[in-house]
Amino acid sequence: MQLSKIITFLFIVSFLCWVYNFEMVDKMAELNWEDEFYFQWHITERCNWSCKHCYQTGNGGDDLPLPKLMEVLDKMEDAVNKWGKRATVSLTGGEPFLRKEDLYALMSRIDKSDSFLYYDILSNGSMISEKEAWGLAAHQKLRRVQVSLEGASAQTNDEIRGSGTFDSVLTAIQNLRAQNIDVSVMMSITRKNKDEVPALVKVLGKMDVQTLTLERFIPEGHGIYMKDVVLDSNEVRDLYTEIYKTAVNGSPVRILLYRPLFALVACDDPTVGALCSAGNNALSIMPDGTVYPCRRLPIPIGNVLTDGLYKIWYGSDVLWTLRNPENLKGKCRGCDLLHQCRGCRAIAYFLTGDYMGEDPQCWK
């Protein structure tokens, strides 16, 4: 069998590893391969900040009322139980604390569900007071809260996220850490802030932050006109090389390296690089129930309430296209690192117009 066929085979099998095996008449036991299925759930599009680079378009639809949100949870539970997995979910927005009562209701419900392994909250941090952090600490399945910073200084951060936001986020981090809640910080890397990564690592280390996630900025939503700050492939190569050195040489904060393209830096390191989860083991749900393969790849593939997760997961042509590496184009197609990296489909989509196009920031 050719290498490409083997990879295609493994990919399809990895996706469908929990199928019932049917050889004419035998229905065999379920096979579990991966244990988790990830949902990124945007419970509102509303936000009290207006970050210049945000992927929001303002078209996320109306918020679902709480009973409908509970229906969505039912569907998540049903699906992961059927697949022999456990759900992990990021509750986010917009700013999820703008629906504080509903957010807490969802958290309480998830806390009690055996179908969920844990959940994170992705917030801008502006509403996480001491009291709020105290309230969050009571929730047993809350793994961590993620906030975002766009630099190591107020000047760099606030230029993107708005005046006063740097201090606001640092206060939120302090409040969360005071309650011993794990904190993750995310930074969207652009040409304007890439040089501040080392300084940010130091700041976060001093604040006892647990993890730092570095995502490549994708020009979409509000940020669609910021293509001039998107890194070119050589800039990404140099930055990722430096980040890797920092990560493995005593960084005071754990830098998450399981992202596409990191595999190019250290392909032998099992903690580095990751396949895109779109179409594989994740879905994003928008405030009105619309489902995307990934929040950064905003192609509607159905609605969780009207279509249900099974119809979307099994029936979406977009997902089937994403699943098959034979559909990749350019340098991604046939790459010898396909088992570790397939590039970012979202950045391919927004920079080339084709979500199966080559990752334009790959330097290989």
Place this chain on the structure above:
Amino acid sequence: MLEIDSKTELKLSDSIILKAFPEVDQYYAFDIENGDHFNLNATAHWILEKVKVNGHFGSLVENFADTFELEKKEALKDVSEMLEFALKNKIIIRRRNNEEKKNV
């Protein structure tokens, strides 16, 4: 034992999606209502694809025997076995008009 005879009319359940990846010999049936999913072999997938187009059991057996160059008796056994499994698991159902005739 499910009863199937040469006049039985079958159809794919409305909630079933068939998927084929012949280059890697992977074939599936998915139920988009309840999430059931079945790993098929190529022959089972071939039969279900035919049911989707024309679910007349007698024609299906003849087509199967011709395509796979089998004796009719052997084809009948294989197709029956497959379809009984598919009926049992609601991958296929009897056509309503056929059921109505039987009830009359």
